[in-house]
Amino acid sequence: MPTSLDRLRVGSAPDSWGVWFPDDSQQVPWERFLDEVADAGYDWIELGPYGYLPTDPVRLRDEVDRRGLRVSAGTVFTSLHRGPAVWEETWAQVSRVATLTQAMGARHLVVIPSFWRDDRTAEMIEPSELTSAQWEQLTSGTERLAREVRDRFGLEIVVHPHADTHIDTEPHVRRFLDGTDSGLVNLCLDTGHYAYCGGDSVKLIETYGERIGYLHLKQVDPAVLARVSAEGTPFGPAVQQGVMCEPPLGVPEMEPVLNAAQRLGVDLFAIVEQDMYPCPPDQPLPIARRTRRFLRGCGA
Template sequence: MTAAPSPVLDRIRIGSAPDSWGVWFPDDPQQVPWQRFLDEVAQSGYQWIELGPYGYLPTDPARLTDETARRGLTVSAGTVFTALHRGSAVWDATWEHVSQVAELTKAMGARHLVVIPEFWRDPTSGERTESDTLNAGQFSDLCSGMERLGRQVRETFGLDIVVHPHADTHIDTEENVTRFLHGTDSALVNLCLDTGHYAYCGGDNVKLIETFGERIGYLHLKQVDPEILADVIANEVPFGPAVKRGVMCEPPSGVPELGPVLAAAQKLGTDIFAIVEQDMYPCPPDQPLPIAQRTRRFLSSCGA
């Protein structure tokens, strides 16, 4: 019996990111040098990349353009970190950080800025730094702050922000993601749906795409190991230590199934980036390349 052909996912733009090479910080001796990341991501068959933490890749646009172009790579997005639930007191510092990243993102020809909310516990040590829930005033500040950010980023740099639901932040579970979407203007704020983080927090990725398709502006592709996740949840393990345990695993060994997620995204009828991010900090320097190559072959088998 002949196997059914894979669907044609011609609206999906597949890429990878420094995260899949164990990169969480601009400079860290445990991380591979940026030149090796660029060499290996191209060797793995990816065309699109993200900037990763600002300062990891060269921040001079001319130099970065030269380094990416000669490897056949193109930047899809930059990433910023925000704590906008803290209100107007953090706006100036937030905008200074966002402007720096957005300027480079624009110079590289990308159109998206991935916005990650502040963690409520330290991602490395796991120490709780604030409450894991927001009161009404903080939630209102979060929503209005993201709208202000979306408006100003678009007016100043011509970029669209996509907010990244993330474990150990206030935008994580289906309930909190839905609340955030209902509390923000779709003309200014949309989502970067990270399949691994949403599954980590108990969400159904396909259901979210089918329910809020017009708000899905970007994808991060990753999977979680359900056995490790069960232990992480049972013992309230913080995200950073959970990553060290291997909670984010190589596809297709975890959840969610990426084929149905990509098929649901294809049905949205718009071109959309789907950037692989496995979360492997820290990892041995020789570990990422073979995983990246196998992951790219797997995604090709899905039609992407």
């Protein structure tokens, strides 16, 4: 019998339905996403890109409630390494998402650092490495964001290491964690992105367990990863080539990650994401059903 992973609250997200943007003709309508994520057996969802789901909290609450769903988090994108000049723009976006997140009863904001490639064209728009001054802006700006979000909305931020951002590889993640206050800033560990960038999720959980505040469950196809790494393929095109795959077909092996998270002895959201933008509209639901069945088999 599998170990009971009773500290993990499993959900899914619009990302697993090929949703990357608030409005895109290649994406499934939001009603279909909500219908199918409930059909697949999930209880929790994230908001996804702001504006994809209804932004009126009364309407959204009605839509999720009647499908037996609850919201675990909202998501924001930031460019805090650029310093105070971007604060007002950042806060305008964050406050919109935080207002809806709070209204839906969620407690987390997933914070994704800005890409150093354009997320549609994959064109390189800034250097992939930060200067020391930019690292200071990133860490101090993230702490400021955490304080403001906590004080104004009662939410906790969890920063998401992500491919093609400045918080990606193990050295970058360690530098970020070591440069931020553990009382303010924790991580959303995305197992797929961390593996994509060469990191070991179990090692990170065991080393920085007190900083793991949230999980995204994801796997990468090692054969596709080897090819796109050798060819220097940007993340967006790599996704189109199938670099992210459903468990248990990829890496990291999911059971050790889940067990390591359970051993932390704290309640954690474990939100399934499988980057598939763009994808045929009939592809996500069968994958979601299989993935939920697989996770139940692991005890989650």
